[in-house]
Amino acid sequence: MASVPFDKLDGHIWMNGEYVKWADAKVHVLTHGLHYASSVFEGERAYGGNIFKMTEHNERLHKSAEILGFKIPYSVQEIDDACVGLLNKQGLKDAYVRPVAWRGSEMMGISAQSNKINLAIAIWEWPSYFSPAEKLKGVRLDVAEYRRPDPATAPCKAKAAGVYMICTISKHAAEAKGYADAMMLDWRGHVAEATGANIFFIKDGEIHTPTPDCFLDGITRRTVIGLAKDRGINVIERTIMPDELSSFEQCFLTGTAAEITPVSEIGADRFVPGSITETLMNDYTTLVNPAAVKAAE
Numbered sequence: 001m002a003s004v005p006f007d008k009l010d011g012h013i014w015m016n017g018e019y020v021k022w023a024d025a026k027v028h029v030l031t032h033g034l035h036y037a038s039s040v041f042e043g044e045r046a047y048g049g050n051i052f053k054m055t056e057h058n059e060r061l062h063k064s065a066e067i068l069g070f071k072i073p074y075s076v077q078e079i080d081d082a083c084v085g086l087l088n089k090q091g092l093k094d095a096y097v098r099p100v101a102w103r104g105s106e107m108m109g110i111s112a113q114s115n116k117i118n119l120a121i122a123i124w125e126w127p128s129y130f131s132p133a134e135k136l137k138g139v140r141l142d143v144a145e146y147r148r149p150d151p152a153t154a155p156c157k158a159k160a161a162g163v164y165m166i167c168t169i170s171k172h173a174a175e176a177k178g179y180a181d182a183m184m185l186d187w188r189g190h191v192a193e194a195t196g197a198n199i200f201f202i203k204d205g206e207i208h209t210p211t212p213d214c215f216l217d218g219i220t221r222r223t224v225i226g227l228a229k230d231r232g233i234n235v236i237e238r239t240i241m242p243d244e245l246s247s248f249e250q251c252f253l254t255g256t257a258a259e260i261t262p263v264s265e266i267g268a269d270r271f272v273p274g275s276i277t278e279t280l281m282n283d284y285t286t287l288v289n290p291a292a293v294k295a296a297e
Contacts, residue, residue, distance in 0.1 A: 039161040
């Protein structure tokens with residue numbers, strides 16, 4: 001599937017209230033969202049026919065749009081229903097779900113108050129963000145050149161297309177050097193996250209993770225914190241400095257696409273995936289897809 005361009009996949013896309021053939025789900029080249037990044041999106045996963053924390057994701061989609069100054073013309077419930085309906089129409093059980101909302105092409109310029117707000121949902125088969133082989137041994141991260149911006153300069157609490165520009169640049173640069181991804185610092189030089197996933201560290205049986213004050217407090221991030229606390233593992237949210245990395249024993253990433261992915265190195269620092277990481281990976285799998293776990297027993 002990786003060799004097939006995304007505009008050539010089969011099936012349908014839900015677009016502005018209608019099912020549209022995949023190849024026909026198009027926008028004009030003068031769409032405002034393309035030129036000025038007036039677009040927000042979500043990444044969701046279906047496991048065994050159920051979309052994990054779907055409503056929470058779609059509520060965040062609405063909130064992201066509000067931060068960018070527009071209102072999605074469909075309620076959270078309508079988006080939930082559309083996601084479930086499209087998943088069934090696509091005939092998929094385990095899949096990736098991508099709702100996206102954007103300003104249309106009615107006006108072209110910085111100001112686009114009268115532009116129509118569009119909403120589309122696409123669903124396709126997409127395995128874990130990192131290959132199974134990478135996950136088992138832990139992925140290698142570079143340190144990104146670009147930093148997460150000051151909240152006073154960018155809408156960091158929105159899952160907005162424009163915020164991801166530096167993520168693409170950073171991931172491409174890391175991959176060109178043989179890494180799987182990059183860890184990003186924030187504008188103060190504190191450890192922030194990877195390009196599309198939150199980051200956690202383990203030392204002396206405790207989990208440490210950066211305070212999400214200038215990047216998304218991910219839904220998977222919060223889920224994993226809950227799983228750790230259920231296990232009686234202390235989770236400390238705090239400022240983490242780059243020179244602390246050498247003191248940590250384990251490291252892992254979390255995200256809808258990444259799920260829970262162990263990290264083996266960040267630049268010159270090395271980590272060994274251990275029992276806490278493995279336990280949380282198993283707990284997460286059981287939570288999101290209990291039927292598959294039971295079937296495998």
